[in-house]
Amino acid sequence: MLTKRIIPCLDIKDGRTVKGVNFVNLRDAGDAVELGKAYAEQGADELVFLDITATVEKRKTLAALAKRIAQNLNIPFTVGGGISSIDDVAVLLDSGADKISINTAAVKRPELITELAKNFGSQFVVLAVDTRFDGMEWKVYLNGGRTPTSLNTIDWLKEAQERGAGEVLLTSMNHDGTKNGFALQLTAKASELLKIPVIASGGAGTMQHFAEIFTEGKADAALAASIFHFGEIPIPELKTFLKNKNIAIR
Amino acid sequence: MIAIIDYNAGNVRSVKFALDRLGVESEITADFSKIRNADKVIFPGVGEAASTMNFLTKTGLNDLIVSLKQPVLGICLGMQLLCKSSEEGNALCLNILPNEIKLFKGDMKIPHMGWNQIFNLKSPLFEGVEEGSFVYFVHSYYAENNQYTIANCNYITHFTAALHKDNFFAVQFHPEKSGKVGEQILKNFIINI
Structure with a gap:
């Protein structure tokens, strides 16, 4: 049976992880690669590396890290x-990346999704969306959630799929950082x-939250950061918990 | 030396990196004599069937691959291109294996993306791999089971996860991304086949 995926997300700056990590003894706990390997051994199904470096050297450091x-x-x-x-992406593919995620650039120029899917295949293109509920509807935010737009999130997801996105990483800003659970209704709707496939992100605080996002929330995968990094929820325990709830888990 | 056929189809480097981790010498190449003289050949691939077949035909790689006598391992699109035809762009493929590649149809998500189990393992390619082991898949098209099937998987329908005919082996999943199980399968291809 195809299993639900558990995906730790690592924030990277200048090739090193930003958030402190203390769930496991590593030679260099700030090293993204060491940490990635530790997660893989714990049973993570995939990993996301999010580069927050803000320099002109960015592309070079990201490609070196991907390699x-x-x-x-x-x-x-x-x-x-x-x-x-396309050039950014070609360098990353050439470095051995399995998938890339795009966010702000895709909203500014939706043709980018079409071009990337055509050039590199849909399976390579993950559309990341940061979204906030304004009391009426879910709207898309840009630049790491700092810039609001008038774009309706559901409309944008539909367009992205039509343009060839292979997967969606959907982060609810209302839930992110709260540890009160994922955005179940939004994720289920998407x-x-x-x-x-839809990867749900934002709000994970307990193992039960993961069970809910996979059942009620209908997510194909769930992403989290700090609860994994700080060892609040060890991945092996999480996977056993979910298996015991009859959720398909590797 | 293992030749990894370079034909501009997706992430060939991850296959090379996986072989590097196993300590196996390999080269990503489109050089005909290097491919012909390699101990073994890996035919990887991620992409669209019809345009990739056009590229293979244009470069003559199609005839080269069909003529290879050493063990060959097709991966993902590489597997599908070793078959007779594909519904993806109505491509006529290399016809080494008689399978017709079809598009998944059903209410479930397409592509079939993520970790799924392989069963009925029938080849030295799977030595030391347990029934029901998890491997990583990403594909929207599939091969039906037939007499050349050496492993199958279930998503929407029962389909072929691996094929074998003569010196040609092929897997629908990505062994280079399938953790320790995938490493074992690659190791088996290097050592057992």
Whole structure:
């Protein structure tokens, strides 16, 4: 049976992880590759590396990191953060990245999704969306959630799928950081609407939250960061918990 | 030396990196004599069937691949291109295996993306791999089971996860991204086949 995926997300700056990590003894706990390998051994199904470096050297450092991850990791990984052109993506593919995620650049120029899907295949293109509920509807936000738009999230997801996105990473800003659980209704709506897989992100605080996002929320995968990094929820325990709830887990 | 056929189809580097981790010498190449003289050949691939077949035909790689006598391992699109035809772009493929590649149809998500189990493992390719082991898949098209099937998987329908005929082996999943199980399968291809 196809299993639900558990995906730790690592924030990277200048090739190193930003948030402190203390769930496991590592030679260099700030090293993204070491950490990725530790997660893979714990049973993570995929990894996302989000680069928040804000320098002109960015593309070079991200490609170098992607290469080092690809050389050392035997599970799929996505790299994202500030990717805005076919050239950026070609370099990452050439470095061995399995998937790239795009966000702001895709909203500014939706043709980018079409071009990337055509050039590299849909399976390579993850559309990341940061969204907030304004009391009436879910709207898309850009630049790491700092810039609001008038774009309706569901409309945008539909368009992205039509343009060739292979997967959606959907982050609810209302839930992110709260540890009160994922956005169940939004995720379920997106997952029912779309033919492509939906990764839910934002709000994970307990193991029960993961069970809910996979059942009620109909997510194909769930992403979290700090609860994994700080060892609040060890991945092996989480997977056993979900298996005991009869959720398909590797 | 293992030749990894370079034909501009997706992430060929991850296959090379996986072989590097196993300590196996390999080269990504489109050089005909290097491919012909390699101990073994890996035919990877991610992409669209019809346009990739056009590229293979244009470069003559199609005839080269069909003529290979050493063990060959097709991966993902590489597997599908070793078959007779594909519904993806109505492509006529290399016809080494008689399977017709079809598009998944059903209410479930397409592509079939993620970790799924393989069963009925029938080849030295799977030595040391347990029934029901998990491997990583990403595909929207599939091969039906037939007499050349050496592993199958279930998503929407029962389909072929691996094929074998003569010196040609092929897997629908990505062994290079399938953790320790995938490493074992690649190791088996290097050592057992």
